[in-house]
Structure formats: structure tokens, C-alpha cells
Amino acid sequence: MTHVDIEMLTELKELMEDEFKNLLQTYLDDSEKHVIQIQSAINAGDANDVRGSAHSLKGSSGNLGATQLAEFCRQLEFMGRDNELSAAQSTYDTMLEEYQIVKKIISGELMKS
Template identity: 45%
Template structure:
């Protein structure tokens, strides 16, 4: 069975919770809302073979995921960003599928951490 440590830098995540205090829930909700919008945009960019847009979206998603210490998702986004930079879009459907699956896990975990 997977643990949060398979997906997060837990030490950094706990520090983020401590630092953000009452604003932690807001941060997580904004991350989830942005990410929920970003995933279809990534798919559209890949379908349109728009390497620049794919790179830009993946870069933004990478940064947001890094900010919440989601290390596996950050790495997958880095790979997608690099492929967009290199204009190597063949076979990226699998990487995007991995991102979607990883994001589902991350989202469920983050929602379990909310104090609402």
C-alpha cells in the first residue's frame, strides 16, 4: 500500500502546514482549484501539439506542486515541461496519464489534510 511518503516530501509538507497555520486550508483549496483547471488545459495543449503551451502549463503546474512538496507530481511535470521545451510530443499521453493519476492521489491526500 502506498504511503504519503511515496508522493510527498513529508518533512517539508509538515513545515508548510506549520508556517501557513490558518491559511493552509486556503492554500490547498487554491492549489486544487487551479490544478483541476490546469489538467484539461494540458490535455488540450497536447492534443493540439502546442509544445510551447504544454511547456508553459507544465512549468506552472510543476511550480505549484513543488510549493506543496508533492515531489512525484513535480517530477512528472518536469518531464512534461522538458518534452515541451524539446518539442518532443510523441508518447506524452502516457506521461500525462501518469500526471492525472498522481494528481488524483495528491488531491485525495490534500483533502484529507484540510481542517474544514
């Protein structure tokens, strides 16, 4: 299973041209913030915040081809939406694992360009 769809990333690079590096950097900064936000929202039991941060991370991850990460975020978003956070921590842990891999790949891309 691929963690980041390289073909999508290539297309994005074509589209963004000079802005591509900027986009990757923005993603890395944003996603870092969202990952922390999700954890603190779970800790605080704030379902709405879980939903919002997971939604945001889901969107940008999907756009960058991190399909698996986006799917874990979707699960967290729906838990938040349904106000059912009992399984949130374990899903979060899985998501975090995936996130670390995606982060490595994106950082690698950033170094290359």
C-alpha cells in the same frame, strides 16, 4: 514511495498559519485547471502551452511536497520546451494517475484543518 511529503506539508502549515486552508484550496483549483490545460494542449499539439502549464503545476506541486508529481510535470515541461510531444500522452497518463492520488491526500488535509 510517498506521494506527498508530509513533513513539508507540516512546515507549510506552520508557515502559512490561517492561510494554510486557503493555500490548499488554491492548489486544488489551480492544479485542476492545469491538468485540463495540459491535456487540451497535447490534443492541439501546442508544445508551448504544454510547457507553460506543466511548468506551473510542477512548481506548486513541488512546494507542497508532491515530489513525484512534480517530476512527471518536469518531463512534460521539457517535452514542450523541446517541441517533442510524441511521448507526451503516455507521460500525461502516468502524471494524471499520480495527480489523482495527490489530490486525494491534499483534499484529506483540507478536511482535517
